[in-house]
Amino acid sequence: MSTTSVLFDAPGPRSKRRVLIGSVIAGLLLLGVLVLVGLRLDAQHQFDVEKWAPLFDPSDEQFPLVWQRIGEALGNTLVAAALAMVFSLVIGTLLAVTRVTAARWYRWAVVGLVELLRGVPVVIAIFFASRVLPQFGLDLEPLWFLVIGLTAYNSVIIAEIVRAGIDSLPKGQREAAESLGLRRGQVLSLVLLPQAFRVMLPAVISQLVVVLKDTSLGFVISYEELVRVAGQIVQVLSNPIQVYLLIAVIFTLINYTLSRFAIWVERRLSQGKKSATATLSATDPAGAGTGGG
Amino acid sequence: MRLRGLMVGTVTAALALSLAACGGSSDSGSGNPSVDAKASFEAGTTMATLSQAGKIRVGTKFDQPLFGLKGLDGKPTGFDVEVAKLVAAKLGISADKIEWVESQSKFREEYIEQGKVDLVVATYTINDKRKERVSFAGPYYEAGQDLMVKKDSTVDGPEALKAAGAKVCSVTGSTPAEKIKEYVDQSNIVLFDVYSKCADALRTGQVQAVTTDNVILLGLVDASKGDFKLVGKPFTKEPYGIGIKKGDTKFCQFVNDTLKAAAADGAYEKAWKDTAGKVAPNTPKLPETATCS
Amino acid sequence: MNVIIDNFPLYVSGFLQTLRICAFAALGSLVLGTVIAGFRVSPVPPLRWVGTAWVTVFRNCPLTVVLFFCAFGLPEIGVNGAYFWFGVTGLILYTSAFVCEAVRSGINSVPAGQAEAARAVGLTFSQSLTSVVLPQALRTVVPPLGSVIIAMIKNSAIVGAFGVGGDLFAVGDTLTSSRGEAVLPVLIGVVLGYLVITIPGGLLLGLLERKVAIAR
Numbered sequence: 164m165s166t167t168s169v170l171f172d173a174p175g176p177r178s179k180r181r182v183l184i185g186s187v188i189a190g191l192l193l194l195g196v197l198v199l200v201g202l203r204l205d206a207q208h209q210f211d212v213e214k215w216a217p218l219f220d221p222s223d224e225q226f227p228l229v230w231q232r233i234g235e236a237l238g239n240t241l242v243a244a245a246l247a248m249v250f251s252l253v254i255g256t257l258l259a260v261t262r263v264t265a266a267r268w269y270r271w272a273v274v275g276l277v278e279l280l281r282g283v284p285v286v287i288a289i290f291f292a293s294r295v296l297p298q299f300g301l302d303l304e305p306l307w308f309l310v311i312g313l314t315a316y317n318s319v320i321i322a323e324i325v326r327a328g329i330d331s332l333p334k335g336q337r338e339a340a341e342s343l344g345l346r347r348g349q350v351l352s353l354v355l356l357p358q359a360f361r362v363m364l365p366a367v368i369s370q371l372v373v374v375l376k377d378t379s380l381g382f383v384i385s386y387e388e389l390v391r392v393a394g395q396i397v398q399v400l401s402n403p404i405q406v407y408l409l410i411a412v413i414f415t416l417i418n419y420t421l422s423r424f425a426i427w428v429e430r431r432l433s434q435g436k437k438s439a440t441a442t443l444s445a446t447d448p449a450g451a452g453t454g455g456g
Numbered sequence: 457m458r459l460r461g462l463m464v465g466t467v468t469a470a471l472a473l474s475l476a477a478c479g480g481s482s483d484s485g486s487g488n489p490s491v492d493a494k495a496s497f498e499a500g501t502t503m504a505t506l507s508q509a510g511k512i513r514v515g516t517k518f519d520q521p522l523f524g525l526k527g528l529d530g531k532p533t534g535f536d537v538e539v540a541k542l543v544a545a546k547l548g549i550s551a552d553k554i555e556w557v558e559s560q561s562k563f564r565e566e567y568i569e570q571g572k573v574d575l576v577v578a579t580y581t582i583n584d585k586r587k588e589r590v591s592f593a594g595p596y597y598e599a600g601q602d603l604m605v606k607k608d609s610t611v612d613g614p615e616a617l618k619a620a621g622a623k624v625c626s627v628t629g630s631t632p633a634e635k636i637k638e639y640v641d642q643s644n645i646v647l648f649d650v651y652s653k654c655a656d657a658l659r660t661g662q663v664q665a666v667t668t669d670n671v672i673l674l675g676l677v678d679a680s681k682g683d684f685k686l687v688g689k690p691f692t693k694e695p696y697g698i699g700i701k702k703g704d705t706k707f708c709q710f711v712n713d714t715l716k717a718a719a720a721d722g723a724y725e726k727a728w729k730d731t732a733g734k735v736a737p738n739t740p741k742l743p744e745t746a747t748c749s
Numbered sequence: 750m751n752v753i754i755d756n757f758p759l760y761v762s763g764f765l766q767t768l769r770i771c772a773f774a775a776l777g778s779l780v781l782g783t784v785i786a787g788f789r790v791s792p793v794p795p796l797r798w799v800g801t802a803w804v805t806v807f808r809n810c811p812l813t814v815v816l817f818f819c820a821f822g823l824p825e826i827g828v829n830g831a832y833f834w835f836g837v838t839g840l841i842l843y844t845s846a847f848v849c850e851a852v853r854s855g856i857n858s859v860p861a862g863q864a865e866a867a868r869a870v871g872l873t874f875s876q877s878l879t880s881v882v883l884p885q886a887l888r889t890v891v892p893p894l895g896s897v898i899i900a901m902i903k904n905s906a907i908v909g910a911f912g913v914g915g916d917l918f919a920v921g922d923t924l925t926s927s928r929g930e931a932v933l934p935v936l937i938g939v940v941l942g943y944l945v946i947t948i949p950g951g952l953l954l955g956l957l958e959r960k961v962a963i964a965r
Contacts, residue, residue: 170864170882171873171874178792182792182793182794185792186794186795189793189795189796190795193795203826204826207825209825225528228529232528279944282948282951283903283943283944283947284903284904284905284906284918287921287936287940287943290918290921290936291936291940294932295932295936302571372808376809376811376812379811379812383910385558385560385563387558390811390814394649395518395526396528397652398519398650398652399525399527399528401679403652404821404822407818411806411814411818415805415806415809415810422809561926625912628919628922628926629926645914646914647914648910648911653821653912657824662832662912
């Protein structure tokens, strides 16, 4: 059934024993490392109650304040990610369509822009937006600089996803639409794009994971998202390890849920449509969204 | 006019005294300076505009213990914050009408130039390079760059750093980080975004010294519960000024007068004692304010 | 534009620092990612758990958080060293999760018959993995691995903020903040520095993709 079983035989009695021994050794090693780390942390007083209580003990007087700050920060993170995603979808689709329909004389400009935006680190795009745009009189809140920076990078990725989505559709769709006498724009907007979006959905949700992680780069422009607020909380409570651990858990939970959701959507879509594998994989790391920061 | 000003001064002083009598343990947020409700200014000046609007945007640090630190309740506290409140009160603006804008070191000039903030009180050293872009009122405090080391360290000044092969930690984009280059090799300078990270690095032995203005270090020494000590040989002079729009002489003069009045009626001393004074041994005298230009 | 010319040596040193970080991180994450991929398909359950947990954590946490734990968590458990290596380690940990997933999907793309044949001639799990499946998988994973590495080069811009310093982005930061240079030309210089690596990298990758692509 699963691919893992292809790599090794169904274990017989001897290899069962070997696997068991292997498991025990690996388990012991793992446990040993964990205990060692735990002891070292304990020696540095990292398990002291005062370092954990403000985060996890509801009766601690700082607990409600800390969680209120974290709640606001989480809200900011989600807002930035959502806005960036919406803009990226719109601009990305436009980019993809332009690239498909562009006349030759300006297609190179579109391609150039895409390559440029793709090659620039996201953190620099954000930094650039926040420091250069105001010089041209664009005075915005940090939120918008973050959104602009994230959109600059992700719209290019979305454009690629859209293009792949259109490419994955059966040729007959376009041909049928054209034979009905639809114009090129109509073929795209009425026939191809709606189907492509359906196919793209899992990949788009996965990209959302990347955007969510990248909002943490807002720290360079003092946008108060999770990681920056964690830094501020640490200034008061002086328990960096504990606070950042909490932040790591929050991110992992949200993003893991999103990834599972993407996989679920992918399954749903390929069930509804028996014809071949017509979704862009949510898990395929070849999909352009290979983890920004 | 003169008489009223005098009365307000007396009342403020009395209030300050009575509050001081309540003991320094009270939260600094509770003792906001009394608002000059009938403040009126020559039309067209920055003071008149701000006073009429009834609110002011102040740039300060959100991550600098003792000077400007955003607490768990989301409100900044510290000496810079109190100084800003004094100025606002003189304009007839109460503390809750101040909009605090986080101003990291590298953004301060830009924020003033772009009008994102009306004034910046953020451990902002007056120097000629900065004067090309902004004007300074004050200084309201004079700090000096110093070193913080572990309590058993033998480093007794910046000259000893090189011989000891010590790694020195400071904050990106700050003047101390530039200054220390005269004493140690570039490869031995470690830079983070906030000083609390430097303190962590010192505690775990990743660096052997932390350098910045002595008052900032005092806060870290205090928080270390005796693990760290201040070397106590300031090797620079860092006059902290209040950054305002370049060439706004009248506003500068007004801020200077406000500072002098605050020094005379005890509000300055109270602001210090409520914040940095909790760890710094003696209350400073207001430095001779520079002429406005 | 004079800023770039005046500070050219600084830019070059930043560029070299970025290259150094990336070279070590690329090597490390390719090796580590492949090992973790091996864990994920291994017959030993605890290893599979480690592999899955590894990928779940490092794929879903922001790089800033991972780097934080490397720069401040490691000294806490008694591991001391240069921040350069902490930064490289963080980049390796983060990138290895993506490398692992790329390699794993490559392993999955090798036809089942290959592994079955390997087993039929009596190869063990590790033998069939290292001498039959992985060599074929690596061919299919070259394109995705390439984009992982290019993404890693761009991610390296964050490493400088964790005590490493001296990389391209940090050079831009120093010039604009401590020296108060005009922002636009300085940043253009920084961006050019990255494009010099990423755009040819992308082109090379496209070329490689066509070369190693195998029809299936």
